[in-house]
Amino acid sequence: MGRLKSLESSAIAFRNLTSLAVMNCERLNYLITFPVAKSLTQLTKLKVEKCKRIVVIVESNVGDDDEAENEITFSLLQDLDFSDLPSLQGFCSSRNCAVKFPSLVTLRTNQVPELKQISDAWHGVLLAR
Numbered sequence: 001m002g003r004l005k006s007l008e009s010s011a012i013a014f015r016n017l018t019s020l021a022v023m024n025c026e027r028l029n030y031l032i033t034f035p036v037a038k039s040l041t042q043l044t045k046l047k048v049e050k051c052k053r054i055v056v057i058v059e060s061n062v063g064d065d066d067e068a069e070n071e072i073t074f075s076l077l078q079d080l081d082f083s084d085l086p087s088l089q090g091f092c093s094s095r096n097c098a099v100k101f102p103s104l105v106t107l108r109t110n111q112v113p114e115l116k117q118i119s120d121a122w123h124g125v126l127l128a129r
Contacts, residue, residue: 014032014036014039014040015039015040015041015042016042017040017042017043018042018043018044018045018076019043019044019045019046020040020043020045020046020047021045021046021047021048022047022048022049022051023047023048023049023050023051024049024050024051025050025051025054026051026052026053027053028051028053028054029053029054029055029059030054030055030056030057030058030059030093031048031054031056031057031058032057032058032059033058033059033060034058034059034060034072034092034094034097037057037058037072037092038072040074041075041076042076043074043076043077044076044077044078044079045077045078045079045080045081046074046077046079046080046081047079047081047083048081048082048083048085048088049081049082049083049084049085050083050084050085051084051085052085052086052087053087054085054087054088055087055088055089055093056088056089056090056091056092056093057088057090057091057092058072058091058092058093058097058099059093060092060093060094060097070094070096070097070098071097071098071099071100072092072097072098072099072100073099073100073102074099074100074101074103074104075102075103076103077101077103077104078103078104078105078106079104079105079106079108080101080104080106080107080108081106081107081108082108082109082110082112082115083108083109083110083111083112084110084111085111085112085115086111086112086113086114087114088112088114088115089114089115089116090115090116
């Protein structure tokens, strides 16, 4: 997967996905697009590690005028794990993108020195380093 730059596909293709682990993708700039992120309604675990170029998890091309549509809710996501992501700055590329994790139990970060954007949705979550 050394040449993979993003996971772009129809949002329908991922709607039943429960676990996503992405590792050692050196050219990956972002993981998924906004429409795909909104379709991941069954996702319970997300792990991203050793992706040197990844800057954001969700690439958002959403306009600034419709803030109600800029929300992504990962209703079932319980485990979020980011490791060895030296370029990761935040979860979503848009400043108006609101991300919610109502079921999140565990958030792990390890070697993510550029991470700047921490959503309010992450407060109160167990943070293990």
